[in-house]
Amino acid sequence: MRAWQDLITAALVVASFCYATWSLMPARWRGILTGAMLQWPLPAWARLRLSKATAGGACQCDGCDQGSPAPPAEKKIIFMQRRPRSGFAPKRTNRGV
């Protein structure tokens, strides 16, 4: 009985270590590793699962598929200042300019 417990425990620890390493490794390394593993003669379901798993990270957040695009050229902001009309100042006019 004790030997079975040892065996199952060892299998669980090794599987957990592999899973945690896979989840926490940088995405680029994971991509390289997946590429290498896809060269092996794996069944179709395993290949599909492997290629899907490449995208996932430890945080399980999607939408992180590509890096940020190059920022677009910044647009110059034109500040418009409203000048209050003064009752004493002469009226401005464009006529004759």
Added chain:
Amino acid sequence: MARTMEPTFIQRSGPFTVALVGNPNCGKSALFNLLTGARQKVANYAGVTVERKQGEAQLADGQRLVVVDLPGAYSLSPATPDEQVMREVLLGERAGEAVPDLIVAVVDATNLRMNLRLVLELRGLGRPMVVALNMADVARANGLAIDTARLAQELGCPVVQTVAVKAHGHRDLLHALGPFFAQSAAHYVAQAPQAPAASNAADLQAQVRRILALVAPIAPARARFQHRLDAVVMHPVLGLVVLAAVLFLIFQAVFSWATVPMDLIKQAMAAVGDWTAQSMAPGPLRSLLVDGVIAGVGGVLVFLPQILILFFFILLLEDSGYLPRAAFLLDTVMGKVGLSGRAFIPLLSSFACAIPGIMATRTIANWRDRLATIMVAPLMTCSARLPVYALLIGAFVPERSVAGLSLRGLTLFGLYLAGVVSAMAVAYVFKRVWMKSSYQPLMLELPPYRYPSLRNLAQGLWERALIFLRRVGGIILSLMVILWFLSTYPAPPARWDASQGPAIAYSAAGILGHALQYVFAPLGFNWQISIALVPGMAAREVAVGALGTVYSLSAADSGVADALSPVLAASWSLATAYSLLAWFVFAPQCLSTLAVVRRETNSWRYPLLMAAYLFALAYAASWLTYRLTLWLGGAGG
């Protein structure tokens, strides 16, 4: 002047691609979910989608289409990185991505004046296009009659009415798409996209006015009730009072509403732990299940109700249209510390997780403002910190009322506030010293107030529960098993007995914990806490599970597996608990966040700087809190 290109024969090896394009907050993601069965986030404010999303839809004839949901944009001249994504995909400028075969221009039927401008620009690309007139039900309810046949005639493409949030009209849309792909599934003739003409905004607006006069001559005014509500919600003083009250209510509810379901989960975990201990023979597997899985993973699972209550309120606010108003309200405050008002929504998203928050900074046009927001986003309290806070508050803050309010709720509110205040302070320093830029005025479209959709709410909560359970069953479980292994082996020497100290002290984790204690002892952290901090780098909640496992292996009885809080309350001083809380307000980020910062900034410099400054802040704040609490009378640990 538009460049005319010769029609190109597009060789197709895979399915056709349809891109959903439109102004922000017109319902693209809701339509995408409806067409593809996906569960992308949907909310009532601009800038929810910042990256392209892809799914599959099926036409009536069984043909499969790839549907791409793109970030919203007001024009084809991008001002922000998320708008740039839309342009790059539409013009085929994105590396390794083909130009979409057809554009579905999603239009908010209640705001044609704004939305039709982009449709006219898209028409200029010369690609096949279908217009989806979304929120058609709201437009009808507002008394707006749109002549869709005339609109189709004016735009020169099919127009279909849809109500994406109520699952109406998507079949009509798929039906309208059919004829475009009916010719052949293998080959399809289409023009390559023309470069967008340098369109004059005034000319476009004149065209829009002309079309509107023909298709929807009677434009309804916005409901007077909405203006009245805005007068209160966006008032410089009353608005802040309303915002504070809303946030306060959320944190009170997180503690008071969650008690019953949390107790039920605790009892269930205790029963499972007892049953496992009684049914199995002593051995490593029993120890792994009781001390590692049930004490560790079960300790984290208990916090699911609190996380769901927090998200219930966040989703409610997102769907109602309140968030952009809060962004306007806080623009002045944000401007004073040098941040753009647009930073509000990314920072608010960081309450869920820093990763989507950092991604959401793509809506900020100015690079320095964006960088400053990225650097402070991790200071907002992410949901992974909630289990740590809840555990320590539950153990050390008495359950009593202060002026009719729960003291525990007040403490949680204070911790969230500490995160916000420190983010503002750090942003102030960064913007004054390093990332200087002039004030960028906030321009944000205010969506109308809407009743939150029950479907969205249920779907959002379901998604959050799944994300949490996936984390618990995935990375947290695996780290707990590894930690159990490191805390159990090497085993103590043969002549060891319990009087020589716990067996865990001889293990690899015990030795590491004692070594780390030299660094963390000035903060009042014992060797058990020092061990828990290490796996907490992978995911914050793991620290709670790790404490459960470490204390379970240190204890003589199996009581820790049932409830960690009383054990911590008995073993730690108040100063140590407060010091650990202060640590987690600033705690260096999880590895995933640092990786996303690296990707968003295209440099290792910023994530390294972020980790360094957060570690320094966490250490300083913990030390100060520990010393101050000791000085005020909290006993040392």
